[in-house]
Each structure stands twice: as structure tokens, then as C-alpha cells.
Amino acid sequence: MTMTDKEKNTAVLRASKSFDVRFSEVDSMQVVWHGSYALYFEDAREAFGAKYDLGYMLISDNGYFAPLVDLSYQFRRPVTYGQKCRIDIFYRPTAAAKIIFDYEIRDEETDELLTTGRSVQVFMDKNYNLVLYDPPFYAEWKKRWLGTDNQLELL
């Protein structure tokens, strides 16, 4: 499920964050516990949100939640305590009322690909009803960052 070159080219919006592996994130096998990756992915979304103004606060202030509905990881190489890593997050345009991100974790020094993943978020209003069309603030956000004549394909 690695992104193709075509997909990477369409991911015009991307952000990165460097991080050190915490002691608490490593398990008794001396490698990062798989559950810890949720934190790295979350940090990546925060970095993306800060860079492109699409954070939890904005979503919440506009009256919505954006819960994760799909989340997947491919752990290609173990990550160890003390390793310097970088996570890259790629926004995947979609016509659906969703926020889709791809992720890549790499060794900061060698650039070796360690982990990939994807998350899909939908929108719910404050009554926990699923929203089938882009909320107005998200439609504006898309227009601002992706352009009005952007050709989007349903994923």
C-alpha cells in the first residue's frame, strides 16, 4: 500500500515532523510498541493542521468532530529506542466528505522507509450525525489550498 509516484505527485499538501523515540514507547522486545504509532500519526496530523490551518480546534469551533473511521499501519522495519526518525504526512484529495492522510516514517539519517499508514476521517455534527457533504468550512479550506478547478477523484 505504498503510494505510487502518481499519488505522491497529487499529494501537493504535505508536512513533516522529526522525532526521537521515547523510552516509554519501546516494548520488551526493544522496539517501538505498535500502539505507540498512534501518537506519531497524531503528531503528524497536528503538524499538518498547524501548517495548513486544519486543526482539531478549527473543526470543533465550526461545530464538527472529525473521528477516525479507518486506520492502518504497515510496519516494515522495527524502530528502536534512540533512533532519530521523521514522519511525513500527505493529504490525499477526495471528493468525499473525508480527510484522508497517508503517512511515512523514515530514519532521519538514512531515509530508510520504516512504516507506512493511512487514516480516514469523516465529519460528524455535534449530535453525532454523520455529515455526507463537506462542511462549509472544509469546502472553503479545500478551495483555498487545493484550488477551485481541482479535479478530484473519489477514492
Place this chain on the structure above:
Amino acid sequence: MTMTDKEKNTAVLRASKSFDVRFSEVDSMQVVWHGSYALYFEDAREAFGAKYDLGYMLISDNGYFAPLVDLSYQFRRPVTYGQKCRIDIFYRPTAAAKIIFDYEIRDEETDELLTTGRSVQVFMDKNYNLVLYDPPFYAEWKKRWLGTDNQLELL
């Protein structure tokens, strides 16, 4: 900071919960990571709340939060993956508007004392103002479980 016999005798309200150590709770030194104990203590408070009807829900439904203001652990013996343990929680009566618990984690089979600790919670109203006197629901709770003529000392 182990409880004295006198203290244990006054802890008329107590609950217990058995638990297995999860793989994710163990660190690369093969013992339970110190941060994981927050979960065990929380489980103990839940067990106490369920037994004596003093759970988060009750507190919240009555319009209060009960945030932790003090929390301490003494780790006497390492706890390892696969170990069968039991946590005992003791309610410490106090005249202050607080909920104070002592905790003891023991090996389920040998009864060896592994960890002790204490937590102190205060009450805040929904505007995050500290409440200096027992909220009515808590005063009633105390009357119900500790009796009306209970002699309490300020801790």
C-alpha cells in the same frame, strides 16, 4: 508511606481488583513501565466506585469534576509480564472536601507487597472553580457509607 495498622482499621471502605500485566505495560527492561500504574490505580478507583456508587458518572451527573491533585507511587518490587496481581484500594476518611485513596498492589499468589500509592482528588464545579465544602451528593455519600457520627480528622 505504608499505612499503619491504625490507618488500615479506619479504612472501612475498600475494594479489590485482580489483574494480569499486559504486554504493552512492560518496558524494555522487562518490567511494568512506571507510567502504566496510572491505569491500575484508575481501575482500582473504578472498582471502588462501582462497589460503593462513587463513580465518575455520579460525580459528573451531579455537576462536578473530581480532578486528581496529588498522586504518588512507591515502587517496591518490579512487576513483570505474566504476573498475576491484585490491587487493593482503601478509602481514607477526611473532613476536607476531598477523596483520598491509598493503594496496594500485591502478587496474587504470594501476597507480596509490590507497590503502594496514594491519590487525592478535589471537587470542581463545571466552571472549574474549586469547591471548598463537600458537595451535597458527597456529603450524603459519606453519611450513607461512613455514618453520621463518624469522627473524622483532617489529614
Place this chain on the structure above:
Amino acid sequence: MTMTDKEKNTAVLRASKSFDVRFSEVDSMQVVWHGSYALYFEDAREAFGAKYDLGYMLISDNGYFAPLVDLSYQFRRPVTYGQKCRIDIFYRPTAAAKIIFDYEIRDEETDELLTTGRSVQVFMDKNYNLVLYDPPFYAEWKKRWLGTDNQLELL
């Protein structure tokens, strides 16, 4: 990615675990934080390992690790604090040197399906080399639980 009836029928090995949602597992949106599901899935694997004698200890004692290489979640319905849930774990037979599980989290009372997921583990020896064929202990385990003439398809 829900299992088909055919798939469920082939999942002859399954285990279940009931659980209460912990306070610490709920996020500021009042629902279980997506990262917490790693714990539920882990608990399910532990329950399976205990029932069918395929735990971390056995794997480790035989000189192997079984790291997760693929992990995916589909969050269908939010799970809330206080909700009584049950996780079912299904072993998916495969001719590959892998351990594959499917997961379903359901409301204990209504049986409503809340979350599904899948994990794939491979085997590594103590030098962190990937093992391409079933380690002997795992081959024996398969023979014991799945039978010798079991027709397995590569997934």
C-alpha cells in the same frame, strides 16, 4: 472488510473477552480514543493465546519474536465511557509463516458491531531475521489445532 460467512466458518479458532471502557481510554470528544484500540486488540490476542496456548511467552521461549507487520482498524460506531463491550478474535488460517487475526468489537448488550480490524504477525529469530517458513513450534501448533490435512490457502 467485514468477514464473509465463508470466512467466519473457516475461523474455527476464536476467543472472546468482555471489557469495560476505562476513563483513560476516552478522549475529549467523549469517545474511545482510536489509539486505545491497540489495547483491546492486544487483550484479545492474550485471551486467544491463553485459550489455545499461543502466547508471547511460548513464542519467546522458542526463540522467536512475532512482531506485527500489518494492523488495521475500521471504527464503525463510537464507543463511550461506561459501555460494556466484547471483543471477538478469529484466527485466520494461512499457509504463510504468519499469524493472522480478525477482530470484532461489539456492544455486549445489543450485539451491535462497533469496530472491526485485522492484524498480521510474522516471525523473526532472535537476530531479527525474518523467518520465511513456520517455526517448528508453530507448525506443531497448527497441526494440533487445525489438523494435519487442513487445506490452507495463501492469503
Place this chain on the structure above:
Amino acid sequence: MTMTDKEKNTAVLRASKSFDVRFSEVDSMQVVWHGSYALYFEDAREAFGAKYDLGYMLISDNGYFAPLVDLSYQFRRPVTYGQKCRIDIFYRPTAAAKIIFDYEIRDEETDELLTTGRSVQVFMDKNYNLVLYDPPFYAEWKKRWLGTDNQLELL
């Protein structure tokens, strides 16, 4: 248990780390869950270890563990999602074979004190035996950073 001025003056070794509160660290009461502070304290120890060359790796490479035996928190003010914070860690000299740290978390902008705490670590050899005297590498570390004629009091 705030440090006195005298104590702060003797804490000649200190480090700091700025951090943003993660979404996953906030609970359903919209404030940082108490268990999350273990991560902040750990980050502070890492920052200290990196600055003064006293990290897990050094300890482990010298044949020791340094498990926490005492850990305490005082939560003075709630910390919220999006808040910019700073944690300061102070090394407390002691003649005992221990590593003692005090911690202070402050609002990065207002400098308001939000949380204090203390951790105490002892040394164990690889056979999990408690070490009653400073391991040689730690004695050298003390000499290097604290000076030879340092007057230390037993805590």
C-alpha cells in the same frame, strides 16, 4: 512540596523542554489526563540525560538499570489541549546511590506554575540486585558535574 529557594540554588544541574499538549493526552474533562504526566517527566529526564550525558543508554551500557522507586505529582492547575508548556527538571544532589529529580511544569507564556513532582531512581545490576553504593560510572559522573568537594546531604 515545592522547592525552597535554598533547594533551587543547590540544583545546579537543570534542563528544560518545551512541549505542546497532544490531543491524545487530554481526557474527557478536556484537561490533560493525570497519567500523561509520566510522559512529560520522562521527556524531561531524556532532556537532562542528553544535556549531561546521563541517559538510559549510558546506564544500561554500564551494566545497570535505574528503576523509579518513588514518583509523585502535585497537579496545581489543569493543563489543556493546545496549551504551550515548559517542563524544568532539577537534579537533587544526594550522597545516596540514587538519582533524584524535581520537576516543574509551567505555562510557557505566563510562567504560571502548573505541576510539580519528584522522582527517585535507584540502581540495580543486571541480576536485579539493588546497588547500595554509587556505581563507578555514576561516581565519576557526579565528580565531573558536581565537583569533588561537593558537600552532599543525605535526603
